[in-house]
Structure formats: C-alpha cells, structure tokens
Amino acid sequence: MSIWSLTWAYLRANALGSALHILLLALGVATITTLLLLDHQLDDRVRAETRGIDMVVGAKGSPLQIILSGVFHLDTPTGNIPLEDVRWLQEHPLVAQTIPLALGDSYRGFRIVGTEHALVDHYGAELAEGELWNGVHDVVIGATVARDAELELGDTFYGVHGIATGDGPVQGEVHDDHPYRVAGILAPRGRVIDRLVLGSVESVWHVHDHTSEAEGTEAIDRQSDDDHAHRHEHDDHGHNDHGHEDGHDRRHAHEHDHGHEAGTDGDEYHAGHEHHEDGEITALLLQYRSPLAAVTLPRLVNARDGLQAASPAQEITRLMGLLGVGLDALRLFGWILLAAGGLGLFVGLYNALRQRRYDLMIMRSLGARRRVLVGQVLLESLTISILGALLGLLLGHLAMDVLGAAFSQGRQLAMDGRLFLWQELQLFAGVLIIGILAALIPAWQAYRTPIATALTKP
C-alpha cells in the first residue's frame, strides 16, 4: 500500500473518465505541437531556400509564382526569358552573380533543372558519390531522387516532357532520344535540392532542340490531340523572328493558358515545350553587387519587355502575411483546445475529488498525513497530465509527419515530424502546471472541511 497503488486504484476505478481526460488533453497538445512544428519548418525552409538569392527574374507574370517555381520548385513557371535578357543581366554592373534555371522536363515526378554548378554551391550541397555534370548527358541527382526513383551512379534514364509540381509523375512525352546518365548523387540536405535532377542548361536545350526541329518539319510524332492549340500558336509565331514584340505576345498567350488550366499536365506540357528551341531559360537567380541594386534593379528589369523581377524576401513576407492569418487562427484554435483540455482536466479532477471528499475525510480520520493526501491527489493529476501531454506530443509529431508526406508542398519542402523543438518542453511544462493546479485546489478545499462535519452526518 502506497500513494502509487492508491493512485492506480483510483485511476482504474474511473478508467473511462481517466482515459477521456487524457484524450482531451492530448488533442489540445497535439494541435499545438503540429502547429509549432509546421510553423517552425515552414519558416526554416523558407529562410534557408531564399538565403543568398536577392532576386529572381522570370517571364512577366506573378512575382509570387516566379519565387514559388524558381526557388521552391512548387509552382509552374510564368514562362521563359530570352538569352539576350539573360546576358544583359549577367553583364549588368549591379549584379554580382547569376544562376540560370531551365525547366521543362521531369523524371518520375522530379524536376530536371538545367543550370550551372553554382546552384549546387548555392544549396551548400555536397556530392555523396560521383562527380558534377559535364556535357549534355550527365546529371547529378538529389538524395531523395536517388532513393525514390531507385537510381544509382551510372544509371541512365529518359526525361518526360512537362514540369513536375510535386504531385507525382508527369504524364507527357518521353524524350527517348536523349538519355541522361547519373554522374553524381548528392548527400541529403533536407532541402528542395534533394528532389531535383540537375544538369547543364545545354542538356535541356539539347533535348528540346531536337523536338522543335521535329515540330518545325511537321513531324508525325507531334500529332497528339491535346497539343492542337499549342501547335497553332507555334505555327503563328514559331518561325518568325524572335523579336521582343513577338516574344511578349507569346508569353502573354501562355499566361492566359496558365490561368485557365493551372497545374494541369497539359499546361506543363506547353510551358515546358514552348521555348528552348532558341535557347531561352526559365528563370535567373541573382545576387546584388551592392544594396543599392535593391532600389534600382527591380525597376530596370520590370521596364524591359517580358521580364519580371521578384524579390524572395518581399514575396515570402507577403505570402507569410496571407498564410499568417490562417496559421494564427489555427494556433488560437489549438490554444483553445489546450485550454479546454486543461479546463476539462481541472473540472474532471475537481469533481472527482469533490465526490471523493468522503474518501479524503476517511483517510484523514484514519490519520493520513497531509503530504500523503495531497501527494496522492497530485500524483493522480500528474499521471493524467503527463500521459496526456506525452500522447499529445506523439500525436502532434505523427500528424506533422503525415502532413509532410501527404502534401506535395510538404514533400517538396522536406517537412516531417522527426524533429524536436524546445517549445515542446514549454508546452509539456505548461500542461504539468495545469495538472498541479487542478490537483492542489481541490486538495486544499478538502483540507478546509472539518472532518467531523463530513463524516458524522449520514
């Protein structure tokens, strides 16, 4: 006989009530935990992915879309930018460094990105095996690509036409005339690069040069039904000179296209297919040479036909501002749940102990010391709170893991529930404090009732 066995007896005698208290508390804790994890990772990923990028230049369109497609590889791009604009930017005195991105194809739902070795440095990624790419057939793949697509060093594969947005494999034409060879595999970074296939810009052009040649000669392999609109567009403009006017119109048409069927494979097909025949790229990541550039460069870029400057910092702030309301609402909801759980625990224990006033009185009449009675009540309350908090933390991490795996954005940003935040300790401590209060108040009240009044009246 001890306060442990006494507590166990009481918990068992009211097993259903105890279980419900634990569950109620766990739900509140789980909601808060999930939000903490989501918030932290979103912030962390967003910060990490945009670090070192002062501006992203893409085709005219939504700056947010340019950031999402060019930095996070989540959305489809707004279009393409011609090489002469790229060169203008690369040679601009306000620009320190640029990294080109040429998108268009994917493999098993992972984007193939035509770029330069500098992108690997930008991500701070390191080769786990092999070497960086050379020529138009070599690619380096991220750790997740290697794992999920089961690719090993030296393996070859064919790209599929269409830009992946993380929603699984793209349904498109297989470029079976241009094999890629895995020249290197990157070590996992827990970042977007884990899910990318990196090659040279020229390799992407190479793939599509071929296609466009075929199309230019009205080859039969381009006769699929879903491509008619697109081919008309090309018939109109494809063989003209690629002056600014024309390029702008074309991109404009594409933007409309995008608006109507955003995210569909057909759209990606167009987006990916439209360019590259004359060596365009999709976006350019760039770093300013001086802070002054932030003031003037965006205006200069936006003034040029068909170009759109997007600042990651600004767009992310805007996005977080929008998301923030939702996150705040969710967080409030979580705290309300937690408060309800705490209040539930409090009310439950309070009622249980009020009903047990006689028991406490009997124990006092049997000579129980104060610390035994208070200790027993505390132990009971703490058992429920600790179990509730632990279960809640576990559920919260599980929920975050499921969320991270179930949503393409979660996958692309490498979110999961396998991390621990110090705020969770605070949460845990908070729950324990609720438990202690819930126990102490009724215990104190029980002590204020004279035993004689409680016991001698039938």
Place this chain on the structure above:
Amino acid sequence: MSELLGFSGVRQRFSGNQTLTLPDWTLQRGEHCLIMGPSGSGKTTMLSLAGGLLTADAGHVSLDRQPLHELGEAQRDRLRARCVGLIFQTLHLVSALNVGRNLALAQYLAGQTVDWDRIRTLLTELAVDHLIQRKPDTLSQGQAQRVAIARATVTSPQLVLADEPTAALDDRNCERTIELLLSQAQACGASLVIATHDQRLKSYIKTTIQLDVPT
C-alpha cells in the same frame, strides 16, 4: 489502570446560540462505556471530541494523557491514527479499494507496515474472509459493518469509538455485532465506547453516560 480519555468542563457551541454542555468524564484503559441519550443530545458530538475530529470550544479533552486542544490538527491526526479506531454510523469504506486493501490502507495511513496475516486473521474471525477481494459497494449492510469493525481494529488501537453500530439491526444481528465488537476490543486490549440510544446494549456494557437534550 490508567486514564485513557478525560473530559472536563467541555462545552460546544453551535450556530443558533445553542450550547451543548457535556458531563465531566474519565475512561480507564480497557474499560468500556456506553454514551446514551435521546436524539440531538450530543452523542455523536462527544465521540467526535473524543476522537479529535472536533475540538471543544471550552473545557479540556485529553486522550492518552495528551490535551487535544493543545495539539495542532496534524498532530491530532497522528494521535488518532495511533490510538483510535473509528466506526461511523455511515460506514465510510473507500469505494475504489477492495475489502483487504481498505484494511491495508488503515495500517498504511496509521504509519504501520501492512500486515496481511493480521488482515486475513481479522477477516476470518469476523467471517468475511471470503470477501477480501470484493469492492465495498458489493457488500451487504451487515457484511460492510463487519468490515468496518475489522478496519477499526486492524491497527490495534487503544480506543474504539463506535457511533450507533446497532441502530438498524434486528435483535439477532445486534447481539452478533456487539459480541464481535467486544471480542475484537478484548483481542487488542482496547476500550470500547459506543454512542447509542439502543437500550439492548445495556446488558453488555454496564458503564453508561446519560446525556440530556440541551435546553
């Protein structure tokens, strides 16, 4: 023989200007006593004072030669745990614990080590040993009363205080209960004080304190 319990000049005031004056009284160790009187005459109050559940507004109560009014609440709880076994009119068994563990709880709370041999022997003597695993809710009134007697004596107290233990019982059960109380008190050398208006008990315990309804 030495003094176990002493009342001198005890008065208890209740709300409504009602004052209860209790007679001076001493009880020697091993001596039994009945507290008798009509309803409202202060029998339960006297037992509560004797057990230290209440403190007197005026006068002194001493238990085991210790003046109760000079002790703190916690000390009174300790003294009661050591010296007194209580049997309430309502039996007050702990419902979450089975019969055996109710007895074990009394020993644990009195600061004794739990002695399962004694618990089993006691329950056997009271013919309720087969109920050791049962929860109090499942016992009959008579069974619960015997368990309550067992719990009051399991700590081997010097004083057993019982409030109306036979009020609801027929003659046969009344006889059996008083005999059990006497034999258990005898077994641990305890004094037995019973508050009752049951005249049948007079033939078992000769010493009686008679209380009158306060005016």
